Amino acid sequence: MTGLMEGKRGLVMGVANDHSIAWGVAKALAEQGAELAFTYQGEAFGRRVKPLAASVGSDLLIPCDVEDIASVKGVFSTLKETWGGIDFLVHAIAFSDKSELKGRYADTSRENFSRTMVISCFSFTEITRLAAELMPNGGSILTLTYGGSTRVMPNYNVMGVAKAALESSVRYLAVDYGSQKIRVNAISAGPVRTLAGAGVSDARLMFNYQRENSPLKRTVTIDEVGGSAVYLLSGLSSGVTGEIHFVDSGYNIISMPRLRELQA
Numbered sequence: 001m002t003g004l005m006e007g008k009r010g011l012v013m014g015v016a017n018d019h020s021i022a023w024g025v026a027k028a029l030a031e032q033g034a035e036l037a038f039t040y041q042g043e044a045f046g047r048r049v050k051p052l053a054a055s056v057g058s059d060l061l062i063p064c065d066v067e068d069i070a071s072v073k074g075v076f077s078t079l080k081e082t083w084g085g086i087d088f089l090v091h092a093i094a095f096s097d098k099s100e101l102k103g104r105y106a107d108t109s110r111e112n113f114s115r116t117m118v119i120s121c122f123s124f125t126e127i128t129r130l131a132a133e134l135m136p137n138g139g140s141i142l143t144l145t146y147g148g149s150t151r152v153m154p155n156y157n158v159m160g161v162a163k164a165a166l167e168s169s170v171r172y173l174a175v176d177y178g179s180q181k182i183r184v185n186a187i188s189a190g191p192v193r194t195l196a197g198a199g200v201s202d203a204r205l206m207f208n209y210q211r212e213n214s215p216l217k218r219t220v221t222i223d224e225v226g227g228s229a230v231y232l233l234s235g236l237s238s239g240v241t242g243e244i245h246f247v248d249s250g251y252n253i254i255s256m257p258r259l260r261e262l263q264a
Ligand code: NAD
Pocket: 013, 014, 015, 016, 017, 019, 020, 021, 022, 040, 041, 045, 064, 065, 066, 067, 091, 092, 093, 094, 095, 119, 144, 145, 146, 188, 189, 190, 191, 192, 193, 194, 195, 196, 197
C-alpha cells in the first residue's frame, strides 16, 4: 500500500540518530507521502538530525527541550507560522538518570523521579494540548512506551513507573480530545538498541532474553515500529483511540518460557 499519508503534515519529536525509534517512524511516514517537521534536543543532536531530515525531504527543524516550556511553546508557534496546522504528531521522548536505571526501584531519588516524570510523561500531555490547537479538523497523536510499565523489568525502575503514567495519560487524553476527532495512541515496542535503550543497566541481557523468549524468537526493528505507526497515524486506524499497541514480537503475552525448550 502506498500514499497512506499523502497530503498529511506532522511533527516527529525524538530523533537523536539513525538508530532512534522516531527515525524508523519518520522513514515509514515519509515513504507513505507525509510531509515532516522534526524537533531536536540541542545542537549536537541537531547536526545529526539535519541530514536525516533532508533525506526524507524535510528542512523544518526546530530545537526543543521539553524541560523548558518556552522551548515547547516555540515549537508550536513555529509550526503555526509555517504550516498553519498539522495532522499528526509523534512523541518519542524519554529520559531518566542512568545511575537510577540499575539496582532497586526503591532507591529512586525525589529529584530524578520528578525529572523522569516531567520529561517522559508530562511532556506528552503538554505537547498533546498544544498540538490539538493546530488540529482543527482532527488528527492522530502517538507516543512510545515499553512493557516495563505493567510488569517488573529489572533495572527499568522509575522509567517503568513513568511509562505506566504515560499509558494512563494516553487513555485520559483520548477521552479529552475524542470529540475533536483527535486520536491518541501508544506503541509499546520491544527492546531496540538505541541511546535511550543503552541507558538501562544490563540492556543487552534484556534484549537477548526477549529475543529468545518471544513467540517470534527475535526482537523488532525500528522499521517494524514505523509500519505500525503508519497504521495508527493514518486513516487505516480511524476507529482506534486510547490504545496501547504492542510491537514486541509477541513477548507481552508470555508468562513463562517453555522450560523443556530451555533445557534442550
Ligand atoms: P533515543 O535515544 O534514540 O531517543 C530518545 C529521544 O528523547 C532523543 O531524541 C532525545 O533527544 C529525546 N529527549 C530526551 N530528553 C529530552 C528533553 N528534555 N527534551 C527533548 N527531547 C528529549 O531512544 P529511543 O529508544 O528511540 O527512545 C524513543 C522512545 O521510545 C522513548 O520514549 C523510549 O522510552 C521508547 N522506547 C524505547 C525502547 C527501546 O528499547 N529502545 C522500547 C520501547 C519504548
